[in-house]
Amino acid sequence: MSETVNGLLADLLSRDTHCVWSGACAINVLRDQPTLARLAEHLPEIERATADLDLGGALFSNNERLRQAISTLRAQRDSLCRCWLYPQFLTYDPVEEQEAGDVTVLSNSPPDWNMTYRCRCNHCGAEYEVEQGEYHLTWWKWLRMDNAAG
Numbered sequence: 001m002s003e004t005v006n007g008l009l010a011d012l013l014s015r016d017t018h019c020v021w022s023g024a025c026a027i028n029v030l031r032d033q034p035t036l037a038r039l040a041e042h043l044p045e046i047e048r049a050t051a052d053l054d055l056g057g058a059l060f061s062n063n064e065r066l067r068q069a070i071s072t073l074r075a076q077r078d079s080l081c082r083c084w085l086y087p088q089f090l091t092y093d094p095v096e097e098q099e100a101g102d103v104t105v106l107s108n109s110p111p112d113w114n115m116t117y118r119c120r121c122n123h124c125g126a127e128y129e130v131e132q133g134e135y136h137l138t139w140w141k142w143l144r145m146d147n148a149a150g
Contacts, residue, residue: 005038012042012069013049021055021062024069028091031100033076040077046070059136064089083121086128086142093140094119094130103128113138118145 011023030036039046047070055062068089075084082102086092094117097103102122109115113134119142120127127145132138 002035002038004032004035008035008039009042009046012046015049015053017053017055017062020050020053021065024066027069027072028065030072031102036073036076040073043070043073043077046073064091081121081124081126083124083126083128086130087144090139090141092142093138094132 008023008026011019011026014020027036027039050066050070053063053066055066057063068085068091071085071088072082074080075082086097094103094105094108097119098105103119104122106118106120106127108117113132115132117130117132118127119130125146129143129145131141131143133141
């Protein structure tokens with residue numbers, strides 16, 4: 001296994017809440033398909049090791065980062081497009097997803113704390129309406145607009 005896979009797997013299996021949270025956050029932004037595939041092979045171990053952990057969090061539960069990482073690995077294992085994850089979590093910023101090459105922002109309302117975007121997945125062609133909101137943190141709610149395979 002690669003150093004990255006070994007390191008992330010060690011973090012996720014450690015039961016150390018900071019290491020698990022850190023590993024989960026790293027997976028959530030990881031775009032390297034071979035590394036994700038190797039990690040996905042260990043999903044049963046990861047799920048067992050993290051099932052009863054409370055990762056804390058003040059404004060936003062850190063367990064959501066872990067749930068997102070596990071969902072990312074499941075999507076990889078099941079050959080689902082990355083955009084399949086967008087409606088499930090409030091942390092996918094369309095601008096960051098565009099910078100990573102995963103979506104194209106087709107349109108957006110004037111910049112403000114609350115705005116909307118229209119995006120297309122660069123991998124499967126699915127289109128989304130994205131609502132950006134802000135309370136104590138900025139969040140994005142993705143709504144799939146078409147029936148493209150994802």
